[in-house]
Amino acid sequence: MKLFSALTLFAAEEGGFHPPSIMEFYPEIVAFEGTIFAINRIMMIRLIVLAALLVLFYFWTRSFKRAVRTGNVVPGRFQLLGEMALNFVRKNIAHDQLGEKDGDRFLPLLTTIFFMVLGMNITGIIPFANIAGSSVVGLPLVLAAVAYVTFIYAGIRKHGVKFFSNALFPAGVPKPFYALVTPIELLSTFILRPVTLALRLLMNMIAGHLLLVLCFSATQFFFFEADGLFKLFGAGTLIFGFAFTIFEILVAVLQAYVFTLLTTVYIQLALADEH
Amino acid sequence: MISRILAAAAEEGAAAPNPLIPAWYDITWSSVVFVVLLTFFWFKVLPGFKKMLDERAKAIEGRLAEAEAAQRSAEERTAFIEAEQAKLRSESSSIREEARSEGAAILAEMKAQAAAEAERLQQTVKNSLEAEREVAQRVLRAEIGELAIELASRIVGQKLQEDAVANKVVDDFISELEGKRA
Numbered sequence A: 001m002k003l004f005s006a007l008t009l010f011a012a013e014e015g016g017f018h019p020p021s022i023m024e025f026y027p028e029i030v031a032f033e034g035t036i037f038a039i040n041r042i043m044m045i046r047l048i049v050l051a052a053l054l055v056l057f058y059f060w061t062r063s064f065k066r067a068v069r070t071g072n073v074v075p076g077r078f079q080l081l082g083e084m085a086l087n088f089v090r091k092n093i094a095h096d097q098l099g100e101k102d103g104d105r106f107l108p109l110l111t112t113i114f115f116m117v118l119g120m121n122i123t124g125i126i127p128f129a130n131i132a133g134s135s136v137v138g139l140p141l142v143l144a145a146v147a148y149v150t151f152i153y154a155g156i157r158k159h160g161v162k163f164f165s166n167a168l169f170p171a172g173v174p175k176p177f178y179a180l181v182t183p184i185e186l187l188s189t190f191i192l193r194p195v196t197l198a199l200r201l202l203m204n205m206i207a208g209h210l211l212l213v214l215c216f217s218a219t220q221f222f223f224f225e226a227d228g229l230f231k232l233f234g235a236g237t238l239i240f241g242f243a244f245t246i247f248e249i250l251v252a253v254l255q256a257y258v259f260t261l262l263t264t265v266y267i268q269l270a271l272a273d274e275h
Numbered sequence B: 001m002i003s004r005i006l007a008a009a010a011e012e013g014a015a016a017p018n019p020l021i022p023a024w025y026d027i028t029w030s031s032v033v034f035v036v037l038l039t040f041f042w043f044k045v046l047p048g049f050k051k052m053l054d055e056r057a058k059a060i061e062g063r064l065a066e067a068e069a070a071q072r073s074a075e076e077r078t079a080f081i082e083a084e085q086a087k088l089r090s091e092s093s094s095i096r097e098e099a100r101s102e103g104a105a106i107l108a109e110m111k112a113q114a115a116a117e118a119e120r121l122q123q124t125v126k127n128s129l130e131a132e133r134e135v136a137q138r139v140l141r142a143e144i145g146e147l148a149i150e151l152a153s154r155i156v157g158q159k160l161q162e163d164a165v166a167n168k169v170v171d172d173f174i175s176e177l178e179g180k181r182a
Helices: A002-007 A041-070 A077-125 A138-159 A162-168 A175-224 A228-271 B002-012 B024-156 B163-181
Strands: none
Touching (some): A041 A077, A041 B024, A077 A175, A138 A175, A175 A228, B024 B163
């Protein structure tokens, strides 16, 4: 099947060193080519991650329900893990930044963003996937757009049209300085925020993937195609590849945290009363 | 570094796509994943999670209140028992005190009774002794008088005619005897 062959990496390539290229992120389309539902390897990875998240959280939800039904207040190991994951977003991000009331209001969105980004990022180091679902611009872009719409919605809901004037004309600034401050605020709040959100995530994932490909394809080249002492370089690149794999786990979690935290902070700034 | 890599990559491929321009299918699948996950978390996972947390808080609070009530009732019972004990202790000590004083009274009464009884017995004995003595004296006196008269008449050989004289002689004799004895 075409779908299966798309999942295998670097199938039957010719010899020689293959440096990573931007084409890594545009694998062959395997289904629905030419439509907006076209599927390639990365889209398949996204759907697999979606399924994995659904299954995982379905089981967690079931164990929560069982705890409620049996009146059990001491969670088991599996349930505790789920509680820790959900509580991380609920307490350490939402409640810390927004307080309990507003935190719970925006919790569905923040939880979705966190686990979606984390799940998509982590495939970058998962064997046989080996590329992050968030390493193509669509996903960071959609999430940044969601964050953008959400914080503007939160501001308008709370302050009405005054939200824009509060944001563009900060209080306590002498009037003439608005000529300077307002364009800066406009740029930073309404243009740079979503752009940086999307680009930070995208570039972290692209760079991580390219680094790993570089390390491991170099290892492959040194071990199997280089002569004599050059084979030793392979050990070095392998160790680097291993280290960067560990580092990519950190980056995956960190980027998920940063994306969610920044979205929360933008919402918090939009909700904040004028000082 | 990224830009260099991208530049290198761009040189290779004839029509390298710009990684910042999304393809439509990319947007589609990103949105699908997001919408499905958002719906799932919003309506399924988080309500269940929140319900579980609320139930747990309720259960723990309920158990705390239960434990508090149990402790309070135990404290009340302890206080009640202690008061009861104190009451009993004071009661028993007062009973003991009463018994002791009663015992002392009884003892004193008995002693007095015994003393009186002894006195009475002594008196009786003394009285009876006195009476006996008197009887014996009288009898003796009479007998001795007769004996003495008989003796004297025998010795003198003559019967004294007049009793008065005889009585006087006898009395004199006895007084003499008594004076001698004394």
